[in-house]
Amino acid sequence: MYIFDSVKKEKREFIPLQEGKVSLYVCGPTVYDDAHLGHAKSALVFDLLTRVLSANALDVTYARNITDIDDKIIKKAIAQKKDIKDITDFYTDAFHKEMSAIGVSRPDIEPKATESLNAMFEMMQKLIDSGHAYTTKDGDVYFDTASDSEYLTLSKRVQDEDDRQERVESSSLKKNPADFAMWKSVKDGSLTYDSPFGAGRPGWHLECSAMIEKHLAKPDTAFAVDIHGGGADLLFPHHENEAAQTRCSSNHELANYWMHNGFVNIDGEKMSKSLGNSFFLKDALKEYDGEVLRFYLLSTHYRSNFNFNTEDLATAKKRLDKIYRLKKRLFGLAPNSDTTEFQTKLLEALSDDMNVSTALALIDEMLSNANETLDTAGKHKALKKETISNLAYIEKLLGFGVKNPFEYFQFGMDEETKSAIATLMEKRDTAKKEKNFEESDRLRDEILAFGVSLMDTPAGTFWEKV
RNA sequence: GGUGCCAUCGCCAAGUGGUAAGGCCGUAGCCUGCAAAGCUACUAUCCCCAGUUCAAAUCUGGGUGGCACCUCCA
Structure with missing residues (x-):
C-alpha cells in the first residue's frame, strides 16, 4: 500500500504504527448547514481508503468528528430562535442520510465536540502548564505559537509580519498575531459551555487534537495516528494548529501520513458558502442515483481538483450503467470464492495511492471480456461465476454495483x-x-x-x- | 505580496526516465425484423523554449496559461 503524504509531498509505502492496524482520523463536517458536493467528495475518498486498507488485511479504526460547537451554529440558533441542539441534530441526521445514499459507511467512531469537552479541557490545561498556552485577562486561552519551534513546519509557511491571521483574530491581548484561540470566553451567558476556564466555547482546532488523543492515540508511538485526512484547504491553518497542539501536549507528533483531498469546483469556480454557488448533496440526490454521484466523484483521483459539470456526470453514469448491465445479464447467479487475476490487479491499482483511473480501466476491460464471452460462449458456467465474483469484488472494494440492477435502471x-x-x-x-x-x-x-x-x-x- | 499545485486526443482522465491506459463522443462493421444493448476496428507524442540523458509527457532551468491556500471552509 502506497500513500501520497501531502506534508512530505511524496508517495510513501504505508507502514502502520502497529502491525496489522491502522488508525485514521478525518475532519468531518460542521453541522450548521446541508452537506455539499465537497463534503461528499471528502467522505467518499476516505470511505474508499478504509475499504482499500481493509482489503490489504489491515484492521482499520476510522474516526471522523462532528463539529457541533461553532460560531455559525450559534449564529443560526439565534437567528432562527432555536436550540443549538435542534440545529445540530437536524444537520447531523441529514448528513448521515445523505452519506448513506452515496454508499459511505459510518466511521467506527464519530465523536462530537459537545461530548469531547473534557478531553479539550485536559489538553488545554496541559498546554497552559507547559507554557505553550496562556490566558488573557479577558478569559481567552491562546496557543502560544512562539513556544513551538516546529510551528509552520507542517504547511511549510513562512511567518511574516503581514500575517493574515492578525486581520481576523485581532485581539490585542495576543502575544503574537499568529497565536490562535483554544478557548473564547463569552460573557453573555446563554449559548456557552462551562469550563474550568470560565464560560465560553472552544476554538475549532482544539477538538480534533483532543478527540484524536482520546479515541485513537496510543501512548508509546511516535505518532498519535497513522493517517490524518481532510480537505486540501484544511492544511493551514487547521491542521497546522492541530499538529502544534498535539505536539506540545503529548510525546508524539500528530500523524505519520497526511492526506488532503482536492476540491470540487463548479464551472471552474470554487464552491463555497460565501460565493453562494454551493451544490448541495440533497439537491443532487433528487436528480441522480446516489451511486452515480459516488462513481462520478470518485472517478477522478482524490488529490486532483474536480470540476463538477452535468455532462461529465452523465458520462460517469454511462460507465456505471455498463457494470449494471453485465450484472443484469448474470442476475441470480451466485459468485464463487476464487480470487481472480482481475481482483488482484484491481486491488493493486487502488493500493497505489488509490489510483481509481487505473482501476476503472481494469473494470472496463473486465466488462468487455465478460460481455464478449457471454456473447459467444454463453453457457460457460464457471466463467459466469467468475464474472459474478469479480462484480462482487467491485461492489466490496469500490461500492459500485451494489443495487438490484433492475431497480437501478428505474431510478426516479x-x-x-x-x-x-x-x-x-x-x-x-x-x-x-x-x-x-x-x-x-x-x-x-x-x-x-x-x-x-x-x-x-x-x-x-x-x-x-x- | 508570500506559499503551493496543475497544463496529456473534441470532452473527462491515468501514466512521473524507456518510447502515450481507459471512458465519453465520432466513423465503419457484426448482431437485430428495425432498434437499443453488447462486441470488433479506427482516432493524440503529451502548453512553449532551452538543457541533462543512449533514451523525457515523465528530470533541470526559463517562459506562458490556469487554480488553490494565506479568513470560516471538505
Whole structure:
C-alpha cells in the first residue's frame, strides 16, 4: 500500500504504527448547514481508503468528528430562535442520510465536540502548564505559537509580519498575531459551555487534537495516528494548529501520513458558502442515483481538483450503467470464492495511492471480456461465476454495483409510469409476435416518450431510464 | 505580496526516465425484423523554449496559461 503524504509531498509505502492496524482520523463536517458536493467528495475518498486498507488485511479504526460547537451554529440558533441542539441534530441526521445514499459507511467512531469537552479541557490545561498556552485577562486561552519551534513546519509557511491571521483574530491581548484561540470566553451567558476556564466555547482546532488523543492515540508511538485526512484547504491553518497542539501536549507528533483531498469546483469556480454557488448533496440526490454521484466523484483521483459539470456526470453514469448491465445479464447467479487475476490487479491499482483511473480501466476491460464471452460462449458456467465474483469484488472494494440492477435502471420512476410502460410493453410484445412491426415500432416510440430506452434480449424486453 | 499545485486526443482522465491506459463522443462493421444493448476496428507524442540523458509527457532551468491556500471552509 502506497500513500501520497501531502506534508512530505511524496508517495510513501504505508507502514502502520502497529502491525496489522491502522488508525485514521478525518475532519468531518460542521453541522450548521446541508452537506455539499465537497463534503461528499471528502467522505467518499476516505470511505474508499478504509475499504482499500481493509482489503490489504489491515484492521482499520476510522474516526471522523462532528463539529457541533461553532460560531455559525450559534449564529443560526439565534437567528432562527432555536436550540443549538435542534440545529445540530437536524444537520447531523441529514448528513448521515445523505452519506448513506452515496454508499459511505459510518466511521467506527464519530465523536462530537459537545461530548469531547473534557478531553479539550485536559489538553488545554496541559498546554497552559507547559507554557505553550496562556490566558488573557479577558478569559481567552491562546496557543502560544512562539513556544513551538516546529510551528509552520507542517504547511511549510513562512511567518511574516503581514500575517493574515492578525486581520481576523485581532485581539490585542495576543502575544503574537499568529497565536490562535483554544478557548473564547463569552460573557453573555446563554449559548456557552462551562469550563474550568470560565464560560465560553472552544476554538475549532482544539477538538480534533483532543478527540484524536482520546479515541485513537496510543501512548508509546511516535505518532498519535497513522493517517490524518481532510480537505486540501484544511492544511493551514487547521491542521497546522492541530499538529502544534498535539505536539506540545503529548510525546508524539500528530500523524505519520497526511492526506488532503482536492476540491470540487463548479464551472471552474470554487464552491463555497460565501460565493453562494454551493451544490448541495440533497439537491443532487433528487436528480441522480446516489451511486452515480459516488462513481462520478470518485472517478477522478482524490488529490486532483474536480470540476463538477452535468455532462461529465452523465458520462460517469454511462460507465456505471455498463457494470449494471453485465450484472443484469448474470442476475441470480451466485459468485464463487476464487480470487481472480482481475481482483488482484484491481486491488493493486487502488493500493497505489488509490489510483481509481487505473482501476476503472481494469473494470472496463473486465466488462468487455465478460460481455464478449457471454456473447459467444454463453453457457460457460464457471466463467459466469467468475464474472459474478469479480462484480462482487467491485461492489466490496469500490461500492459500485451494489443495487438490484433492475431497480437501478428505474431510478426516479414512479409506480404509475412503470405500470403504464409495462402495459405498453405487453401490447408491443403481442404486435411483435404477430410480426406487426409497424405497430410495435409505434408502441416503442410511445414507450420511449417516457424517457426510457428499450432493449429486446433473449430473456425478454427490458427498459432503462435514460 | 508570500506559499503551493496543475497544463496529456473534441470532452473527462491515468501514466512521473524507456518510447502515450481507459471512458465519453465520432466513423465503419457484426448482431437485430428495425432498434437499443453488447462486441470488433479506427482516432493524440503529451502548453512553449532551452538543457541533462543512449533514451523525457515523465528530470533541470526559463517562459506562458490556469487554480488553490494565506479568513470560516471538505
